[in-house]
Amino acid sequence: MRVFHELSKRSGIHGEPHPVRRTRADELRLIGKHVTGVATRNPFLAGGSVDSLVVPHPRKPGGIEIYTDRLRTALGSSALVLDSGINGTPLPRSTNLDFFTSAAGAVRSRIVDERSRKVADALEALTGVKVPIAALVAREVPKHLRLRALYRTLLKRRGIKTVYVVVAYFHQHIVGAARDLGIRVVELQHGAISPFHLGYSYPGRPAVADQPDELWCFGSYWTDVAELPAGMATAVAGAPFIQPLSxxxxxxxxxxxxxxxxxxxxxxxxxxxxxxxxxxxxxxxxxxxxxxxxxxxxxxxxxxxxxxxxxxxxxxxxxxxxxxxxxxxxxxxxxxxxxxxxxxxxxxxxxxxxxxxxxxxxxxxxxxxxxxxxxxxxxxxxxxxxxxxxxxxxxxxxxx
The missing domain is CATH 3.40.50.2000 (Glycogen Phosphorylase B;)
Incomplete structure (x- = not known):
């Protein structure tokens, strides 16, 4: 997804899909929130086991996160809610690991993977657009591995049996940690799915690492509109957040x-x-x-x-x-x-x-x-x- 976004922007086809604009003051406030959150929102500090982990969407119109609202109500105290405040306001009484997420991305590998250069060259030959794949790999792969290890520890310590996540393709460190431990992962649909959505479309349904076990969809249209990775099942969860007009x-x-x-x-x-x-x-x-x-x-x-x-x-x-x-x-x-x-x-x-x-x-x-x-x-x-x-x-x- 990150390579696609870079390719579409640099080619002039698309603009920034979700632009984030922060001033220096905004960044300092965010760092302050991260540091405070280590003490006040740290999921490692709470004791006891819980059955489920819920990872909501950062967007909350009117303060309501519509994709997991019904789920969180149904699960009640049996669920740990992990809601980042990096690009939004976290839900009340939720926890997060924002400090560690930002810290994990701050340290980049100094080793340039030769495969990255070959892929970048091949992509440029195909499209005429140069994408800094080596830089993306140097940043994202070490970050993924650090966070994956952190989440494995969290999932084991809290006794999680099922992970419910929105936008799984941007939380692959959580999905990967759960799959490492044999924990079931359910993704809740958050938006339009199509054969052109690189988060979901895998023509031929190949086996793809770090994918959810299940995708719970708004309606039946979404269950087969794209070829999902091998082994990913679909189900219709419905959409109680929107109803036809009278x-x-x-x-x-x-x-x-x-x-x-x-x-x-x-x-x-x-x-x-x-x-x-x-x-x-x-x-x-x-x-x-x-x-x-x-x-x-x-x-x-x-x-x-x-x-x-x-x-x-x-x-x-x-x-x-x-x-x-x-x-x-x-x-x-x-x-x-x-x-x-x-x-x-x-x-x-x-x-x-x-x-x-x-x-x-x-x-x-x-x-x-x-x-x-x-x-x-x-x-x-x-x-x-x-x-x-x-x-x-x-x-x-x-x-x-």
Whole structure:
């Protein structure tokens, strides 16, 4: 994933997917939190065994981490919650190893692996883009090995029997530590999966090291949309965090409101779609919603386009009020389908994620800003969104 992000950025195809901007003061405050956390949030300092480890997602709209909220409630005191505060606010009463995570990444190997150079040269010959694979390996592999050993110790000391993790491909040190000990690992889906997502798609289903045993999905659509690694099973856990609107709520929608759902990778290009639509069809209300990892200041005011940013107006609230949604590959497009939005996919890098949805007739593809205006009237409403977001099935999975 890190090589792919570097390749797509350096080639000019994508921007930064999740930009993090810290001032020097921010970094000093973060170091202070790490040091304090060694004493106040250290999972090694608590005694006793617990059945499960839960690793949530750092994003928490309204202070709620939606992907593990129901799970953490069901497990109660039998689970240790390990929630990093590096790129977000940790959950109350959670623990973390942030100090050790940052320290492990601060020391890099001085030995350049010759295989890394060969891979970098081969990738450059294939794509014309030079990616610093040797530098990534020098940083990430030693970090992984240090953290893997640390987590093995933690898992053994606390008697963990099952690890539940969100975004497993960025927590492979935890997954690897659990697999070293024969501990079951369950990943909870956090976003869109497709054959083009390098965290999940392994054509031919080869055996891949340090992968979860199971992937619990929002709905049946996600269980076979990509070829997962060999041995990884899937199950439908459902999505209790989003429900279809009632008939009165659907009737109250602003039928001329069009919400553009941005992502850091394609934000400026999608903004041009929004500005073009505002100019061509002034009768529509155009709302541009940056991704939570983006900054509203990245976008200059354009006539007819309102930029919606921050917690004062939620993404789901906007979608619940809108008649239309436009995006590229964001998970929010699927959420908007549940909430009764007519869906248009902008043909920008990454739109392939939504091609199966277009093929199913649940969305239409706009190949240019000028085409968008004519496509809006024929954009479909998804007639049944339960394939994407099924009712809650978590209790049955925990019993099974």
């Amino acid at each position: 008939d009165p709520e659907l009737a109250a929608k602003e039928s001329q409101r069009v919400v553009f759902l941005s992502q850091g990778t394609i934000g400026p290009s999608l903004f041009e779609f929004a500005a073009s639509l505002a100019e061509a069809r002034p009768e529509y209300e155009i709302v541009f919603r940056p991704h939570p990892s983006e900054h509203a200041s990245d976008y200059s005011a354009r006539s007819g386009v309102r930029i919606s940013s921050g917690p004062g107006e939620s993404t789901l609230g906007l979608l619940a009020s809108a008649g239309y949604q436009v995006g590229v590959a964001t998970t929010a497009l699927f959420e908007g389908m549940v909430l009764g939005c007519r869906t248009v996919v902008a043909q920008l890098p990454g739109h392939e994620y939504l091609q199966p949805v277009v093929d199913r007739g649940d969305a239409v593809l706009a190949n240019s800003p000028s085409a968008l205006a004519s496509l809006l009237p024929v954009a479909p409403i998804c007639p049944d969104s339960t394939d994407y977001y099924a009712p809650d099935n978590l209790a049955a999975l925990l019993k099974g």
